[in-house]
Amino acid sequence: MIDPKNIDYRKLGFKAGLEIHHQLKSSRKLFCHCPAELSADLQKNPDFTFHRRFRAVMGEMGDFDPGMLVEVEKGYLVIYHANDAHVCTYEMDDTPPFWLDMESVDTGYKLASLFNCESPAEEVVINRKQYLDGSITTGFQRTMIIARDGHVQLASGRKITITNILIEEDSARKIKVEDRGRTVYYNLDRLGVPLTEIITDHNEIDTPELLIEAIKMIALNLRLTGLGRRGIGVGRQDVNISIDGGDRAELKGVQDLSLMTKFCAHEVCRQHTLIDIQSQLASSNLKKEEFEHNYIDITHLFNDLGEGESAFAVRLPGFEEILKTEVQPGKDFGYEIFEKCNLITGVQYDEMFHSGEMSPGSIRMMNRSDDLFINKGQDGEIRAILKLEDGDGYVAARGSEKPVLHTLKKTVERCKQAFDGVPQETRRVLPNGNNEFLRVIHGKGRLYPDTDTPPAPYPMEKFQAIKEKGWTRPLDLLEKYQEKGLKLPMLELLIRDEKIPMFQKLVDEVKVPTSLAIRLTVEIPRWLRRKGYDPEIISQFSIISIAGNIMSGKLQAKHLRPMMKEICIAPKENQSSIVTKWVDQNNKKDEPGDVKDQWPDDGRCCK
């Protein structure tokens, strides 16, 4: 495995694309009249519950989507928790959709103009995108393309292509899983909240740094324009990654940008190793056909199996070394297979074993040796029973017969896939930077036009009017205030805290230096919040008055924190008298200093 801390991304042909999901501001859900808001407590006792099972159905072009068939193999029982305030029979899939929320569609076209889309959908067609994990009660998400062929401009000068902007309904929130992952619980409050999906070209971003920059810039645009909803959990992104010779892996749940580089590095390691295994196999005499679904019963070797449990093993010709190959830090190829089996069949890691794990240097021995359910003697007997030859490996599993055989079936299939290199998969990122199989990547076969809602023409004059009105984008602000010392990280804070209007008022009208404006709008309010005060109590008028007093030398930098803290805890009507008090005290003690010394206008103060 290559060193994850030392990767030359461009040389390996690293390519990444984004799917950014962000909830939209709206007064109702996309297809019903429930409020578009979440219940306060996910774990709260539901008003009612119900359960469902899902099946794969064909896409419009008459194909079963392979990803969907794997989903059905998991055989989930899905239990829904719902409360009366946020869920109606629409979210229960017990009433057809109501007419879609046109406010959200308008927002979609605003996004299309914000991100410079050249090709709008002139008639919005509602599509069904299948999801069989239970996150949507219908088994499909209602989703529509609003526009295509756009871009977002980054501060570094790069332009990132936005291929599609979609509007869709958000999915339900997962509460927990039980029964070895076979039973999944969801809360239905989030289902149906309007969401946008902004997709960038999968082959354009070529370094993790650029990826982070693009995510941040798209998020800033959504926040500055107020089109996106604010709050915790309103946005999430999936990242598509490939390297030369590899294939698309869709990483889900990449929330923490500080881990982004690590996520990218570990996925690059994995693809690099899988490509390596592929070329090893190509240069060997091994053929896919040699892998047989011939599961041998080895139950008699164990005396500690539970009631009704059995053990089986399967021979994997020429795979002894490959199973041991490290694909991501602390994870070998065998374990990569086990992750997939566990998710699909529910068989646990300590119920699976591969032939490379008995050796002292193996990853299992180093990390989880007490997991092993096979001892040296049994290993030898299994090798004899399976008639292993030099270089052959095997996988064994124990538990209920059906999931065990299913595990060995998935194992053989995965080994055969190794001949083709990197499989297209949707993968879930883990806290250690690694990722694991979630599902086969969804294809076009899972799309189907929604038969419940006819297409909705969108007047292009309306879109034209939106475009003509134009937007102030984050980079416009950066350009405008750059000379006054505004830098991108500060702009990010100003936008995130929704302080742009106040900042502009202070800089443009009160003529305060940028550094002072940042201090008053971002730094001190954030400090106050950390101390447990609510800085939003401080009125605009008070802030402007404070700024004015600083500019005229009647107040100094050192007064700001204590004074603003005092304002936070005082009754609202006393705010101006507190400012006056501080001005009076200051005038008694100190000589007014030169404001220019304290607040240079070249941005030196702003970190």
Next chain:
Amino acid sequence: MSEEYQPPDGYRGPLLQRLVEAKIRTWSVIQVNKTDGSHYEGVLLPRSIHTSDDYLSIKVDTGYNIGIQLPDDATIKEVGYNAGSYQIPEKIVEKTPGLPNVTLLGTGGTVASRLDYRTGAVLPAFTPSELFSAVPELIDICNLTPKTLYQILSENFCPEYWIKTAEAVAKEIEGGADGVIIGHGTDTMSYSGSALSYMFQDLPVPVVIVGSQRSSDRPSSDGPINMMNATTLAAYGDLAEVVVVMHGTTSDNYDLIHRATRVRKMHSARRDTFRTVSDTPLGQIKDKEIKYFKDDIRRRSPKEDFHLNTKMDERVTMLYFYPGMEPDVMHAVLDKGYHGIVMIGTGLGHVGKPMYEALDRAQEEEIPVVIVVQPMFGFSHLRVYETGRDMLARGVIEGKNMLPEAALPKLMWALGQTQDVKEVEKIMHTNLAGEITNREPYSGFPIFQGGVPNFYDNYKNIDRLKK
């Protein structure tokens, strides 16, 4: 391009003209470029009739569909061709000796439906054998022989179809079927089920009507579970009645067995829409296990006595009384020569005084008027109030606690047997197939019967109601 050119489906007017000029077909991969710089590529899909004439429907590379316009100065060209074919492979299954033989008669409806490009909505289009392929679990339950009778939505059923269906069922029973399933749209299930109930004499095996509230082209469809439960009942149930088997709750948990003459669709969309009215359901089916809730169920019997009586007089109509209803509505019906009327009266079965003259005319012309009740639950009682007695004096026939859906086909059937009003009244007052019960259990009323566990307790917890 060797085949003869066919214009694309569903397009009209000037847009169709443009497409024909450019030799664009359905499933052509097209490229459209407009002067404003917008550009599109995708597969041209058929267009639905009830939508605007001005848009092309295309499927783009991501699999999504969008609509676009084609202004005069835009260019369009075909760059490829990609036909879809939506068909589940039909499955041929060998019979397993020892398993019961069941026939599935498909009539259409959402239990077997899919996308219709003409309207963009769903259309009954799967053959029963396609459906069978989609629910392979059925193979293990019994030897199931799927046959297609019709492919219609249930609102397009009519008495003629009831008769044909009865004949088809009889043929299967005589041919050795241990049970018959009818795949049926849910909207008019209880009409068909009631009509069949009167036509079958000494029915020897279960006749199970089944459908789905979510069409079978959806991953969440209730159809597969309903179908499995219906098959279980048809194959193994010790029951010889016409019944409806549908979801008992909104969960994919169990199905309820409803007597066809007592069941009603109570919600336009929910899966647990079917409820037995004024009685308890006959039983439930869960995970291939049948549990009966009642004893007065007609059990399987020898086939020797089984025969059909399909004589029906279709000239029967139904009127729903409302405050202020004028007698002219009923006169119009009588003028048109209808032979019988089911009147749905208020409360215990009343109509307003102005209607009396029309009732008088019906009596004089010997046209039976059968009274059933708008409250749905409970009996018609025309002796409690003055109005009721006035109505009885005008010869109306009390429909007891028949549901309107059961009363209408029954009156047709009764008039098929005799034209003598007194004889018709006798038939209408006789319980033929559970459409009349002489007592009503307490549990016959709650509409959430068999519904959500602890529903009422949960209801108390809803914050809004506490205030």
